[in-house]
Amino acid sequence: MAFRAPRIAPSQITPPDTYLGRRAFLAGALGAGAGAAIGRAGAAVVAARAGTPLQYTDDAAESVDALVHAPDQNEKPNTWAQITGYNNYYEFGTGKSDPAQYAGSLQTRPWSVAVDGEAQITGSFPLEEFLKPYALEERIYRFRCVEAWSMVIPWVGFPLAQMLKRFKPTSRAKYVAFETLYRPGQMPGQRERILDWPYREGLRIDEAMNPLAFMVVGLYGRVLPNQSGAPLRLIVPWKYGFKGIKAIVRIVFTEAQPSTTWSEAAPDEYGFYANVNPNVPHPRWSQATERRIGNPFFHERQATLMFNGYADEVAYLYKGMNLHRYF
Numbered sequence: 001m002a003f004r005a006p007r008i009a010p011s012q013i014t015p016p017d018t019y020l021g022r023r024a025f026l027a028g029a030l031g032a033g034a035g036a037a038i039g040r041a042g043a044a045v046v047a048a049r050a051g052t053p054l055q056y057t058d059d060a061a062e063s064v065d066a067l068v069h070a071p072d073q074n075e076k077p078n079t080w081a082q083i084t085g086y087n088n089y090y091e092f093g094t095g096k097s098d099p100a101q102y103a104g105s106l107q108t109r110p111w112s113v114a115v116d117g118e119a120q121i122t123g124s125f126p127l128e129e130f131l132k133p134y135a136l137e138e139r140i141y142r143f144r145c146v147e148a149w150s151m152v153i154p155w156v157g158f159p160l161a162q163m164l165k166r167f168k169p170t171s172r173a174k175y176v177a178f179e180t181l182y183r184p185g186q187m188p189g190q191r192e193r194i195l196d197w198p199y200r201e202g203l204r205i206d207e208a209m210n211p212l213a214f215m216v217v218g219l220y221g222r223v224l225p226n227q228s229g230a231p232l233r234l235i236v237p238w239k240y241g242f243k244g245i246k247a248i249v250r251i252v253f254t255e256a257q258p259s260t261t262w263s264e265a266a267p268d269e270y271g272f273y274a275n276v277n278p279n280v281p282h283p284r285w286s287q288a289t290e291r292r293i294g295n296p297f298f299h300e301r302q303a304t305l306m307f308n309g310y311a312d313e314v315a316y317l318y319k320g321m322n323l324h325r326y327f
């Protein structure tokens with residue numbers, strides 16, 4: 001299916017202060033010539049320090065205009081403090097503020113990503129080399145956790161499809177699987193059997209190739225902080241948040257559907273597909289509505305949208321599928 005990124009300028013869809021702030025930042029960062037540089041040819045070199053400004057070239061900045069896929073104009077992005085202070089990252093504990101408190105202990109350099117399975121190009125790649133071919137873009141996406149809370153988040157990264165194509169998957173590659181780092185010395189949650197570590201996730205290859213699936217290295221124009229999944233995490237905006245695996249160290253192309261952490265931990269509660277669907281309740285709660293983090297009316301809920309509002313872009317992937325069965 002042909003996908004056309006909506007031609008909406010960020011000025012139309014993000015609040016002017018956010019937009020102007022980012023634009024001013026882009027100009028400033030380019031002038032300063034320091035930090036994490038994105039070359040004109042699209043080479044991304046992402047600095048190790050969380051919070052370091054990322055840079056975009058003029059070209060990349062233009063593609064940001066074309067490719068930002070933002071929510072409704074009434075939906076304001078959540079603040080940095082909200083996005084990095086309320087997290088799910090069980091490697092650092094099960095409390096929402098545990099990741100912000102403890103993830104600083106994780107060392108994200110040196111880092112490498114292993115690619116194997118059904119692909120022509122496989123191997124282990126130092127992160128700098130792994131990221132080099134990609135121009136960074138900003139994508140403002142809705143984020144919906146299966147626990148029925150949500151945010152709006154301005155991620156920085158590059159399309160997953162670009163990354164996958166580089167490794168030339170074979171015709172047997174029907175799925176792609178991802179694995180998080182296993183390092184109990186720096187990830188205290190892994191010293192307890194909360195989950196079957198390392199955290200694993202996966203997508204059908206056609207889902208993975210959809211232009212909305214995004215590899216994330218930054219947030220609000222800055223290097224991703226550890227609690228948000230540094231140095232590299234996945235975001236699949238039409239699926240529940242748990243598909244968005246953090247701190248990725250391994251990517252495997254497979255013929256069979258890969259096993260995924262949450263769907264194995266509780267198969268009745270979490271499926272492989274995990275598409276946001278207000279019509280398919282979780283066994284312990286409804287998915288029809290959600291609570292937006294930061295809403296001053298704490299108990300106020302808003303309607304959850306089919307595929308988290310991205311049905312126009314992704315519904316074709318599930319034509320003819322029983323979404324109650326494949327939840």
Ligand SMILES: Nc1nc2c(c(=O)[nH]1)N[C@H]1C(S)=C(S)[C@@H](COP(=O)(O)O)O[C@H]1N2
Nearest residue numbers: 087088089090145180199241242244245246
């Ligand atoms: N490795 C790893 N990835 C993970 C998780 C986790 O516990 N470990 N939690 C998932 C869940 S349940 C959600 S909702 C999102 C939360 O992302 P955020 O903290 O950036 O909002 O990360 C997902 N990715």
Ligand SMILES: [Mo]
Nearest residue numbers: 145146241242
């Ligand atoms: Mo979640």
